[in-house]
Amino acid sequence: MTDVPEPTDVPAQAVSDDFHVFDTTLRDGAQREGINLTVSDKLTIARHLDDFGVGFIEGGWPGANPRDTEFFERARTEIGFRHAQLVAFGATRKAGVRVEDDAQVAALLDSQAPVITLVAKSHVGHVELALRTTPEENLAMVRDTVAYLRAQGRRVFLDCEHFFDGYALDPVYAKQVVRTASEAGADVVVLCDTNGGMLPAQITAVVRTVLADTGARLGIHAQDDTGCAVANTLAAVDAGATHVQCTANGYGERVGNSNLFPVVAALELKYGRHVLPEGKLAETTRISHAIAEVVNLTPSTHQPYVGVSAFAHKAGLHASAIKVDPDLYQHIDPALVGNTMRMLVSDMAGRASIELKGKELGIDLGGDRELVGRVVERVKERELAGYTYEAADASFELLLREEVRGAPLRYFTVESWRAIVEDRPDGTHANEATVKLWAKGERIVATAEGNGPVNALDRALRGSLERIYPQLARLELVDYKVRILEGAQGTGSITRVLVSTSDGQGEWSTVGVAENVIAASWQALDDAYAYGLLRAGVEPQG
Ligand SMILES: CC(=O)SCCNC(=O)CCNC(=O)[C@H](O)C(C)(C)COP(=O)(O)OP(=O)(O)OC[C@H]1O[C@@H](n2cnc3c(N)ncnc32)[C@H](O)[C@@H]1OP(=O)(O)O
């Protein structure tokens, strides 16, 4: 079950009607392969989106499935919307059916959503092939349904499916659909690039012409099949669209939809158009990650504005300029969208990268060029041997602190360790490890079993140290990754192991490299424990 967020303490603010940020994560976003939302997930996401300050939240298609129907029932009573209006999605009436008799249109009204988005055909080919009706009947379906819902007191937006492809084939008919909807009372007619095949210049040209020829208020719904959904959305805004349909993190049918976060950030920061309530832009990263958590997808590290790598700098030359002024290699201040700048340490680092990383870690390098140069050299040598410090922040910090101290930073000295895997006739395995080490002047020998040799080693190491360092009881190994670095050498390859460890308050990563996977794992565990003790404020022995 997912946590339900409390609204943050920004007072409720009416969102201006001049420009609409319309979110369809709960409808089009839910059409992404791999997303399967419960009603409670949908309510949680709706609260996040409302908290963020979008103007409209399309909650789903009432009547299409019991989940969406229940969502509207519960959203009405369980969410006190502070910024957004709830929108129900559905199709125009069926061909040859009176709108009053159309069960699907009735379900839209039953949802009690104040706003309804209707999907309609605007491509003659689709009218004939998919709807199996005439262009005239399709116009009547649009007219009747919009007018009927308006007469029932609902605000109506009309999504023109396949608009741009339809316009290329028959612009007169495509525009007729726009006019019909607008004249029947649709507040916004949304031009949809349903197949996502358009490029920005095409969008700008068509939106500009349709706006001039129809005078209707236009919106844009762009799928991302050319990787241009965000650019296409902004191109439509350039041409006069005042309603953008997007989804959180770009979730959506096939490869996805226009991503809400870069669209909103661009509108606020590049266009100077205030589309969010005061103070909310700085919540962009938090909201993006919170929604990824609810849909159970790892947030994309490279997503513009909100990814953890969006302001991560690896190249030494970049770092040397950033040291003078971060704006030299960043298009915005990351804090504006709630993100942070990070320095990555790797074999592409130079002195400036190390100095900035030291600063980030709160380690005073005192402008010592020789020390910093030594760290750069050590990092480059170790990376050549297979270590990776950009993915193992804690191993790098240990290395840096050791150079600053001029001595190893250790809490125990290992005499030896061994791990045994016993293959049994019944196909099962027994894993046992023994660790012999010295800590605080005491020689300790500990043996443990585990569900694998690394687990046995981890348990033996922990077992040997916990009495002396009770702080280790809080540590938990949360991730373990192995990568073979020299594939051509088969089982003789070099192995890199990355371990992530948590103490319940934070998480850190350490690295080990060896020909033997167990030896690489041991190094990563050794660093993980040393770093855990350092974090706990324990004085090193060595
Ligand atoms: C571009 C988009 O992403 S639009 C959103 C699409 N989302 C979804 O389809 C998800 C939810 N859909 C569903 O659960 C189902 O498809 C339902 C409940 C809507 C309809 O299910 P069914 O009644 O079994 O019909 P089915 O899905 O096979 O076909 C869709 C029907 O709607 C008709 N239709 C399609 N678009 C429209 C439209 N704009 N206006 C009116 N009717 C339409 C089709 O012609 C077809 O009619 P038919 O049943 O007479 O052949």
Ligand SMILES: CC(=O)C(=O)O
């Ligand atoms: C309406 C919609 O989702 C589309 O045309 O892509």
